[in-house]
Amino acid sequence: MSSLLRRRTVLAGVVGGIIFPLISSTLGADDTRRFSVAITAGKVDKKNRTLRVDQGDKVVIIFSTDRPVDLHLHGIDKQILVVPGKLGELSFDAEVAGRFPIELHGSKAHGRLLYVEVLPR
Amino acid sequence: MKGTTLLAALAAFACTVSAAPAAYGHAFGQRYDLPLPLWLYTSGAGAVVALSFMITALILRRADKEPEGLRVDLLALPAFRWLGHSVVHAGIETLSLFLFGLILAACFLGAQGPFDNIAPTFVWVVWWVGLAFFSALVGNLWDLVNPWGILFGWFERLRRHQALPRPYPRWLGYWPAVLLFLCFVWMELISEAVETPRNLGLAIVAYSLTTWAGMALFGRQAWLRHGEVFTVVFGLLARFAALNGEDGRFWLRCPSIGLLVRKPVPLSYVVFVLLLLTSVTFDGILETPLWQSILEWISHSQVLRPGLLSLQQAGIDLLIAIKSIALVILPAIFLSAFLITCWLIGRFGGARLKLVELSGWFVLSLVPIAIAYHLSHYLSYLLIAGQNIIPLASDPFGVGWDLFATRTYRLDIGIVNAKMVWYVAVIAIVAGHVMAVYLAHVMALRVFPSTRKALVSQLPMMALMVGYTMVSLWILSQPIVA
Numbered sequence: 001m002s003s004l005l006r007r008r009t010v011l012a013g014v015v016g017g018i019i020f021p022l023i024s025s026t027l028g029a030d031d032t033r034r035f036s037v038a039i040t041a042g043k044v045d046k047k048n049r050t051l052r053v054d055q056g057d058k059v060v061i062i063f064s065t066d067r068p069v070d071l072h073l074h075g076i077d078k079q080i081l082v083v084p085g086k087l088g089e090l091s092f093d094a095e096v097a098g099r100f101p102i103e104l105h106g107s108k109a110h111g112r113l114l115y116v117e118v119l120p121r
Numbered sequence: 122m123k124g125t126t127l128l129a130a131l132a133a134f135a136c137t138v139s140a141a142p143a144a145y146g147h148a149f150g151q152r153y154d155l156p157l158p159l160w161l162y163t164s165g166a167g168a169v170v171a172l173s174f175m176i177t178a179l180i181l182r183r184a185d186k187e188p189e190g191l192r193v194d195l196l197a198l199p200a201f202r203w204l205g206h207s208v209v210h211a212g213i214e215t216l217s218l219f220l221f222g223l224i225l226a227a228c229f230l231g232a233q234g235p236f237d238n239i240a241p242t243f244v245w246v247v248w249w250v251g252l253a254f255f256s257a258l259v260g261n262l263w264d265l266v267n268p269w270g271i272l273f274g275w276f277e278r279l280r281r282h283q284a285l286p287r288p289y290p291r292w293l294g295y296w297p298a299v300l301l302f303l304c305f306v307w308m309e310l311i312s313e314a315v316e317t318p319r320n321l322g323l324a325i326v327a328y329s330l331t332t333w334a335g336m337a338l339f340g341r342q343a344w345l346r347h348g349e350v351f352t353v354v355f356g357l358l359a360r361f362a363a364l365n366g367e368d369g370r371f372w373l374r375c376p377s378i379g380l381l382v383r384k385p386v387p388l389s390y391v392v393f394v395l396l397l398l399t400s401v402t403f404d405g406i407l408e409t410p411l412w413q414s415i416l417e418w419i420s421h422s423q424v425l426r427p428g429l430l431s432l433q434q435a436g437i438d439l440l441i442a443i444k445s446i447a448l449v450i451l452p453a454i455f456l457s458a459f460l461i462t463c464w465l466i467g468r469f470g471g472a473r474l475k476l477v478e479l480s481g482w483f484v485l486s487l488v489p490i491a492i493a494y495h496l497s498h499y500l501s502y503l504l505i506a507g508q509n510i511i512p513l514a515s516d517p518f519g520v521g522w523d524l525f526a527t528r529t530y531r532l533d534i535g536i537v538n539a540k541m542v543w544y545v546a547v548i549a550i551v552a553g554h555v556m557a558v559y560l561a562h563v564m565a566l567r568v569f570p571s572t573r574k575a576l577v578s579q580l581p582m583m584a585l586m587v588g589y590t591m592v593s594l595w596i597l598s599q600p601i602v603a
Binding site for chain 1: 151153154155156534535538539540600601
């Protein structure tokens with residue numbers, strides 16, 4: 001009796017162990033955080049100065065700009081060029097918690113554009 | 122006409138302020154720290170206040186203990202005897218001189234990009250931040266590896282007929298170290314010039330000459346004690362450490378016990394300690410939104426406009442000028458707060474002691490809070506920016522070598538978990554505060570005639586310490602904006 005019970009528990013554990021990660025990974029696919037950010041004269045709105053996401057999220061930031069900019073996400077190390085009239089997409093997996101700056105590189109406008117804060121789970 | 126230049130100048134200044142220049146908060150390297158969440162900040166703060174009073178209650182019961190007596194000489198134990206061997210010391214000295222030569226060579230001969238050359242990372246991250254951690258948590262390594270001390274010692278042995286150095290003047294005290302430390306902190310936290318290897322090399326050469334001149338004038342030991350600023354800094358931090366080499370012995374003792382004194386330290390040392398404390402806090406403050414709003418207020422202030430304009434016309438970088446002024450004002454505020462507290466301690470305790478003496482008795486008890494804050498502030502920086510040393514060790518001059526096959530190493534920014542950094546920060550600060558309150562109580566029992574008076578005398582000190590600890594926690598909870 002008790003061994004049967006134990007076997008069932010083990011079975012349930014195994015099934016759960018397989019199914020649960022499957023479910024959570026399919027759910028995880030929906031954990032994409034999208035932001036759209038407009039850059040005007042090398043600056044963004046106050047509400048977009050800090051973008052907060054949770055560790056493990058996929059992050060997609062769509063940029064529009066009024067002049068060509070070279071954006072660099074430090075720490076996670078991603079770089080994109082955005083030009084006027086076209087949307088630029090910066091996407092990454094927020095694997096590590098921290099506060100990462102997106103900086104403008106090139107010519108005169110060298111400075112912090114915004115921060116991405118990845119909060120630990 | 123003048124109006125337009127003025128407006129243009131101030132607009133330019135306001136731009137630099139609001140765009141937050143890409144320059145790094147600390148001398149060098151990026152930080153990715155997350156600010157402390159509010160709940161952790163408030164629980165840390167609560168623990169600080171509660172524990173402060175618990176210590177008082179505990180001290181009351183066992184007031185007669187002498188904590189310095191609890192120590193073991195490691196060299197007397199067979200397992201550690203090799204530590205005292207002269208071959209070990211000679212090896213350490215040679216390694217230190219090799220690194221000193223390597224860094225100087227890299228400064229002048231290597232590539233000049235701050236991250237292509239081993240010198241900036243080695244000096245600012247591994248040596249300055251890393252050795253400060255080591256001194257406080259393990260023991261005084263600098264006394265063993267100090268290249269200026271070693272080289273001058275060799276020079277003295279080579280020279281047969283030594284001119285006797287003049288006696289070190291008492292009035293000079295630790296003032297040379299105070300002055301040199303101010304210059305050093307200015308370079309570290311304000312000037313961006315020393316990120317460039319060549320400038321860093323020039324600074325090292327200039328400092329070497331100063332040090333050797335001081336040693337030639339007053340003797341090696343006297344200058345090391347009072348004027349060689351790093352011996353003074355690391356020596357102060359190492360008072361906290363559990364390991365302590367002294368008179369040919371190697372003691373293991375309780376941490377922070379070395380900060381207890383049997384006679385008051387001189388005024389110049391008090392000033393030095395407070396300067397060290399503020400420099401640690403200063404770096405954090407420059408990264409808070411509060412500092413940004415101070416800068417904005419200054420750039421919009423009508424009263425300051427003419428002054429700012431004339432500075433700008435004289436070719437002075439306004440941001441650097443304002444930071445430099447802050448670097449002097451902040452220690453002055455700390456010093457005044459501390460002296461007022463000491464005056465109150467004297468009043469409450471009813472002892473007829475001079476203010477200078479009181480400050481000399483109690484200043485060292487503040488050090489654990491500074492060490493805890495330093496640890497919290499720099500932990501992730503040391504672990505992340507410090508990794509740069511791995512690729513740089515393979516290619517120290519930035520010319521394409523790959524000595525240890527680590528040249529292509531990429532930084533692992535996930536090496537420390539953000540949550541872990543938070544917990545370490547808060548636990549360290551609370552623990553540092555507890556030690557500080559404890560030390561101050563022990564000192565009070567030595568200074569004041571009765572236990573009751575000693576305890577009453579500590580009320581102002583406790584208020585100061587709670588305030589100082591709160592400021593440290595508060596800075597950690599602020600978003601980093603620099």
